[in-house]
Amino acid sequence: MSELTGITLSRARDLLTKGEVSSKELTQAHVQAVEAARSLNAYITETPDKALKMAEASDARRAKGEAGVVEGIPLAVKDLFCTEGVLTTAGSHILDGFKPPYESTVTGNLWRNGAVMLGKANLDEFAMGSSNETSYHGPVENPWRRQGDNRPLVPGGSSGGSAAAVAARAALAATGTDTGGSIRQPASFAGIVGMKPTYGRCSRWGIVAFASSLDQAGPMTRSVRDAAIMLRAMAGHDEKDSTSVDLPVPDYEQALTGDIRGLKVGIPREYRVEGMPQEIEALWQQGIQWLKDAGAEPVDISLPRTHYALPAYYIIAPAEASSNLARYDGVRFGLRAEGAGSLEELYELTREAGFGREVKRRVLIGTYVLSAGYYDAYYNKARKVRTLIAQDFHDAYKEVDVILAPTAPSAAFAIGDLVDDPIAMYLNDVFTVPASLAGLPAISVPAGLSGDGLPLGLQLIGKAFDEETVLRVGGVLEDAAQFTHEPAFVAGR
């Protein structure tokens, strides 16, 4: 591991600011790390030439005194973000050869703020998955291993490539997207920080859509401060996304005061689910204690409709996905099956060849729940449940400032362990989905290790557009947890 890849983004920023390192040096070190980490399959597309060009341009800007918020910082970009002229796959065969003629707003914001792109990170196909095993480009390996067990583990999903790259020091940070936990759960599995901001905080324009009412971009980093810096560079109102919110973007780093005295932290009793490993319960209790020690006041709260969240999510998300994925028809871009004799056959052959099993499963579920005769029983009911879940949070926030819960019900599992059990796979999202349905900001902070030496995260859920409190408390958790463990695999070591 190079000295330059092991550091945090904020440390790298400080070195760049002081002129102790150039973006070119920093980027070169990371280009090598990306290469060294290939066994993880964290990147679908590496863009070393582009990275070095961007780094040189960044150094030139800095020389002119024009440094942005993430000036010169090399990043991985989840391959769900459209990047102009660079292959964008969404982890799917059906987007074969697709090079967008446009740049997503979020990545555009990052480049405008000086960042450098190392490549496009692997992900579950169309962000549908919790283990990164549904990618057409193959599963991603988690850089962590269980103690005394060398079986490769999943990095979580769907932002598995982003999580693995950041954890393995093959990127200073990465973008992720979170629909039902796709940033937070892999962050937890990979021992890094992952933040899903409030729905509407980051523009969705140019991000390949999975479930439009839930999708939200966010940072994946090795510290809470890094997440704050990244979020500031990613967020902002965008006229091209009608659901993005016209609010000023604060300097989130300023929120990291470490002072949470008197803050009320809600502990939702419904998150204590059956079959949850004791070590996760213990970690949660530890988290409560840490926040209490820092002067916060834990408050037992109830989010009574929590157990309806997962079923509602697995109706709403596939419903929207079934419609969002209709455009992949072989007519205009991406894969087109050969030998079709009719338009119907073109659709059938292209979509049969182009979509993987999980995507097909969700398109079918989504089509079913929107069908005449089933619409009210499924889709409409799920929407009502969603409203009630948001109401639960709304009620809770009358009493508390932030909510603390585990991020995931387990540590990383082995590749292949759950592929044939979609229900068990979906249960991974049980703690992350409610905040997604309510559109609330949430962060996962690495807080400890499981019995067999795997990272476990704790999750903080905040009020809408109150990312600052989430980050502030996250910073306190991070300080208390002193999570300095490193994964088994570190690029270049």
Next chain:
Amino acid sequence: MASYRIAGNTGEWEVVCGLEIHAQIISKSKLFSAAATEFGGEPNSQVSPVDAGMPGMLPVINRFCVEQAIKTGLGLRAQINRHSVFERKNYFYADLPQGYQISQYLEPLVGEGTVYLDMPDGEVIPVGIERLHMEQDAGKSLHDQEPGKTYIDLNRSGVALMEIVSKPDIRSPEQAGAYIQKLRSILRYLGTCDGNMAEGSLRCDINVSVRKPGAGLGTRCEVKNVNSVRFVMHAIEAEATRQIELIEEGGEVIQETRLYDPRKGETRSMRGKEEAHDYRYFPDPDLLPLIVENDWVERIKADMPELPDEKKQRFIQDYGLGAYDAGVLVAERETADFYEDVANGRDAKTAANWVTGEFFGAMNKAGVDLDEAPVNAAMLGELLDLMADNTISGRIAKDVFEEMWETGKKAGAIVEEKGLKQITDTGELEAILDKVIAENPEQVQQVKDGNQKVMGWFVGQAMKATGGKANPKMVNELLRKKLG
């Protein structure tokens, strides 16, 4: 007016129709993208990544299109809903890039309203409007460019449409025609749709059912995409006749979608109910509900032009026109303006007669629109003035008008040039009459025997002798003196 009935073997049948009109909104850019909407561009030259359904692209509502739809709603005397929702209508087709059409479904922008039909006999028939909603158009599939291939043109993809749905209040092909024309007239007055059916900016689906007069509604069939007023009228008749024959033969009308074949003059089944699409409508998560503020509607209301119905009333009251003439004159805003320019300071009825008579006749004959006519309102007005001050007779005026139309010259110049001024000099007229009387002793005798018709013959002779320039009123008076 007598009700429209179709005679069957079992008696008379009544036809019940409702129309769904797709009207393209006049706007520079599309409903959800900034791409241009102009008709006739090079294929795929007016397509943004949003219109092409590219990954990650998002729709953003065009405020101007909403304003146009609100304006139209107000023109239809309809309820403007302050809260409406865009939904996705999901189906696969090659020229539907997103795999769904963004449309309004459960909560449309505009609710119930009324359109009044002006029938030729002066009867006014109200037709209820069920709703008006906004939606995006699809692209175009071209199947005839190369064998075995279909070409797609997405220029139209994403263009804003208003779907205007009538209640089943239409009872005859003639009413259906009048409805389309009235709607078109209102849209054109408002400047919200150009109403051009040939270019597809106004398209029509017809719901047709039949029943015995007074019975409950029959099962309806939808006849899709009928694209001229004439075809709409034919299609209704053809479809109603088919349904009647079917029922009278003991069959049953099945709810289905049908196509009208104008060459064969019949409708044929396109898809049955069981093949009907399940469109899986759901609110488009990319768009927020459309909230229309009250003061916006009020501002639009304040800017509304005078619409055909009000204008017609004003023409009847202020100009003393008959309902039919008034209706004809207000059908197009330009025509109404033209008429008012001609009538300004002149006899309104004469002006109306000339505009609807000679002028429209010449336009139709030449197949030109008002803005292409060689005679403008000022020129026609001058001609009427020459008539009013007895410079020329009405008969001569018709000749002068013809000449004006052909040459583009002004009436005064033509009258001068050709010496068409009326002869009003008593001495000159008397000399002419004396000559005619002297040459026709036989006819003089007939008049003296009391045959008044021959008096008219003398007038004709006098006019002939003067090349029509004699003042007919004076000729009459002088003849009466001489022969009476």
